[in-house]
Amino acid sequence: MSDRVMNVAELVAIDVHTHAEVARDGHGSLSSELFGASEEYFKAHGHRKPTIAETADYYRERKMAAVVFTVDAEHATGHRRIANEEVAESCAEHADVLIPFGSVDPWKGRAGAREARRLVEEHGVRGFKFHPSIQGIAPNDRTAYPLYEAIEELGVPALFHTGQTGIGAGVPGGGGIRLKYGDPMLVDDVAVDFPELRIILAHPSFPWQDEALAVATHKPYVYIDLSGWSPKYFPPQLVRYANTLLKDKVLFGSDYPVITPDRWLSDFDKLEIKPEVRPKILKDNAVRLLGLGGEQH
Template sequence: MNVDDLVAIDVHAHVEIARDGHGSLSPELLGASEAYFKSQAHGQPTIDEMAAYYRERKMAAVVFTVDAEHATGHRRIANEEVAAGCAEHPDVLIPFSSVDPWKGRAGVREARRLVEEYGVRGFKFHPSIQDCAPNDRMAYPLYEVIEELGAVALFHTGQTGIGAGVPGGGGIRLKHSNPMLVDDVAVDFPHLKIILAHPSFPWQDEALAVATHKPTVHIDLSGWSPKYFPPSLVRYSNTLLKEKVLFGSDYPVITPDRWLADFDRLDIKPEVRPKILKDNAARLLGLTPKETDR
C-alpha cells in the first residue's frame, strides 16, 4: 500500500455479505438498520466490489464483519474469508477481524492465528450486539493477546441502528456501548491501541474525556454525516484531539462520498483536515515509517 498516493483512509467499513450469500445480520436486524439509516436497498457489496469502490476514489479502507454468534444465534461471516479477500487487494483494503468475547480460550487462539497467519491489524467489538460490556473480565484474555501483538481494538460506542424499532430492540442493550466502560480497558491495558467508533450519542462528552485522558484511545467519526456532529466533537477535533480523530464512514450504510461532501463544509482547520482524513490512521495502523510518525 502506497500511503502517499491515498487521499484518505476510511477506518470503518463493513463486510455485510459472504461469498456464499450469507449476510452478516439476520434479515430482521438488517431491515432495522436500513430503516434507521434511511438506506433501504443500500446494497451489500462484496469484498471485490468494495476494493473497486475505494480504488476508484484513491482511498484505503479498514474492513471487518461482526461476530455476535452467542447473543444473536446468527452465523458470522468467517474472519478468514474477510482477511483472504483483503489480501487480494492489499493496495486498498486493510483487514480487521471480529471475535465474540463469549468464545473464551478458543476465541483467543483464533485472534492470535488471525494476526500471525492472516496479517489482521485489528479487531472490531460491538458490545451491544455481542451482549458483553467492554470491561467484562470475560473479554480480557482477548484484549491481552491483541495488545501483545500490537493490533487495534475498535469498539462500537453509542446508540446503534441495528435493532432500532424492533420489539425490545432485538434484545440489544445500549448500555454496553457507553464509552466510559472502555476507560476501564484503557487503564487495565495501557498499551492497547483503541478506537472509539462513532460520535457516541448520548455519551459524546464521555468519549471526548476518555480520548483526552488516555494516550492510546482514538475516536473515529463514522456512522454520522459530519453536518450532524455535536459542536464539542468539532471543537476537540480541531484542538486537543487533532492527532487522535479518524475518518470513518460506516460504509455501505453511509458512503465516503456523502461523508466527505459534508466534511468539506465542516469548520475544520486546513492543517487538521489531512490528519483526520489520512495521517492519524496511517500512524495508528503502522502504515508509515516510524521516522515519519514524530
C-alpha cells in the same frame, strides 16, 4: 494473495470503518430482522450489500483505502458470522486499498484469544472490531480480558462501537440489543487495564459524546473515529476537540455501505476544521495508528 501493494503517499484518505456485510456464499453478517432495522434507521432502503471485491473497486476509484471488518456475535444472536479468514483473504487480494480487521466474539474467552493470535500471525489481520451491544457483553466484562490481552500483545488496535446503534432500532425490545453497553466509560476500564492497547471509539458516541471526549483526552492510546453520522450532525464539542486537543487522535470513518464516503466527505468539506488538521483526520492519524508508514504508535 495478490501482488498489489498499498502506496500510502498516493492515497487521499483512509476510511477506518467499513463493513463486510455479505460472504461469498451470500450469507449476511446480520439476521434479516436486525439488518432490516438498520436499513430503516439509516434510510438506506434497497442498498445492495457490496462484496469485498466491489468495496475494493469503490475505494480504488476514489484513491482511498479502507479498513474492512464484520461482527462476530454468535453467542448473543445465534447468527453465524462471516469467517474472519474470508475477510482477510479477500482483503489480501486487494491489498492496495483494503486493510483487514478481525472480529472475535468476546464470549469465546481463551479460545477467542487463540483465534486472534492466529488471525494476526497467519492471516495478516491488522486489528479487531467489537460491537458490545450486539455481542451482548459490557466491554469491561472480565470474560473478554484474555482476548484483549492477546490483542495488546499483538500490537494491533481494538475498535469498539460506542453510542446508540441503528441495529435493532424499531424492532420490539430493540432486537435484544442493550444500548448501555455502548457507553465509552466502560471502555475506559479497558484502557486502564490494558495500558498499551490501542483503542478506537467508533462513532460520535450519542448520548455519551462528552464521555468519549474525556476518555480520549485522558488515555493516550484511545482514538475516536467519526463514522456512522454525517459530519453536519456532529455535536459542536466534538468538532472543537477534533480541531484542538484531539487533532492527532481523530480518524475518518464512514460506516460504508450505510453511509458512503462521498456523502461523508461532502459534508466534512463544509465543517469548520482547520486546514492543517484536515489531512490528519482524513489520513495521517490512521497511517500512524495502523503502522502503514512502517511504525505503529
